[in-house]
Amino acid sequence: METIPFGTTEDGQTVRLFTIRNSKGLEISLSEYGAILTSVKVPDRDGKIEEITLNLDGFEAWFDNPNYFGATVGRFGNRIARGEFSIDGNEYKLATNHESGGIPCHLHGGEKGFNQVVWSGLPTQRPDALGVCFTYYSDEGEEGYPGNMVAKVTYWLNEADELVIEVSATTDAPCPVNLINHAYWNLSGQKDQEILNHELQLNADYYLPTDQGLIPTGVAASVIGTPMDFREPVSVGKRIDDDFEALKFGNGYDHCWLLDESDGEELVSAATLYDPGSGRVMEVLTNHPGMQFYAGNFLSKRTGLCLEGQSLPDAPNQPSFPNSILRPGEIYSQTTVHRFSTK
Numbered sequence: 001m002e003t004i005p006f007g008t009t010e011d012g013q014t015v016r017l018f019t020i021r022n023s024k025g026l027e028i029s030l031s032e033y034g035a036i037l038t039s040v041k042v043p044d045r046d047g048k049i050e051e052i053t054l055n056l057d058g059f060e061a062w063f064d065n066p067n068y069f070g071a072t073v074g075r076f077g078n079r080i081a082r083g084e085f086s087i088d089g090n091e092y093k094l095a096t097n098h099e100s101g102g103i104p105c106h107l108h109g110g111e112k113g114f115n116q117v118v119w120s121g122l123p124t125q126r127p128d129a130l131g132v133c134f135t136y137y138s139d140e141g142e143e144g145y146p147g148n149m150v151a152k153v154t155y156w157l158n159e160a161d162e163l164v165i166e167v168s169a170t171t172d173a174p175c176p177v178n179l180i181n182h183a184y185w186n187l188s189g190q191k192d193q194e195i196l197n198h199e200l201q202l203n204a205d206y207y208l209p210t211d212q213g214l215i216p217t218g219v220a221a222s223v224i225g226t227p228m229d230f231r232e233p234v235s236v237g238k239r240i241d242d243d244f245e246a247l248k249f250g251n252g253y254d255h256c257w258l259l260d261e262s263d264g265e266e267l268v269s270a271a272t273l274y275d276p277g278s279g280r281v282m283e284v285l286t287n288h289p290g291m292q293f294y295a296g297n298f299l300s301k302r303t304g305l306c307l308e309g310q311s312l313p314d315a316p317n318q319p320s321f322p323n324s325i326l327r328p329g330e331i332y333s334q335t336t337v338h339r340f341s342t343k
Helices: 244-251
Strands: 002-008 015-019 029-032 036-043 049-051 077-080 083-089 092-093 097-100 103-109 120-126 129-138 149-156 162-171 201-203 254-258 269-276 281-288 288-292 305-308 332-342
Touching: 015 120, 015 129, 015 149, 029 305, 077 083, 083 120, 201 288, 244 254, 269 288, 269 305, 281 305
Parallel strands: none
Antiparallel strands: 002 015, 015 029, 029 036, 036 049, 077 103, 083 092, 097 103, 120 129, 129 149, 149 162, 162 332, 201 269, 254 288, 269 281, 281 332, 288 305
């Protein structure tokens, strides 16, 4: 593992950058600023090692990261309708820092979410992997959330060519939590090349329709007979412009799929992404209940896509969704694995 100074924030905090490599040539880089996954490099079918995420050049560039490249987002990633929720009869109001379809919502933790703070990074290891554990102490009232929260994100790179992301949190007051990594993937190794020819499989029979603000309606819909059906591999661009309400609301794919076999405990295979040109394959496994697939619709070009294991969007306001409220004495714990190979 290599640890180097990355930069200094405006308020004088020193930030380090960690780089981990395995014996196969895979490499990841990680920043204490935002607990950001700043780089992932893997070989193609011919052994050529290239960058497969969208990222930024230089430390200060990460201060302005409106697309959340590689970031850890929270306390609650994804959307909360109107920035409002209640717990045990207590009402909470968060920043409405985003809008879709002219409808405001709370997005990815607020005006200054976990992606814009400095975490404390600690190198760690286990028999099969090297990693970095990032810790952040979030004070009560930060971005309007209740309770003092301790959040941890550990990135591992192992000899099985897996990037493993483990997240956990504790709190001293009931609070919604949904810690997400927001990496954008482009398996071609060419950052300016669109991902529309990438082939995607999602192991999900149902997805969450939304309103124009991309807030789930609360009722799951079958993917059968719709352009939301990725149960068999299909190119991302094949149906992205179909005349279908969900795609119109999202300007393409920006929705949450319900993972068929998820029980919230065991890892399940959620998605497989394949780039025919490079031969790179990325399988995503998670114990989250949902998988958000975002096709980079609001980038200047669709040069990256997100596959995010997570709790369901707007879960604090959706009684039928799996619980997203963490209470004192409980531990929030979720894992997502990115398994790389070629064919």
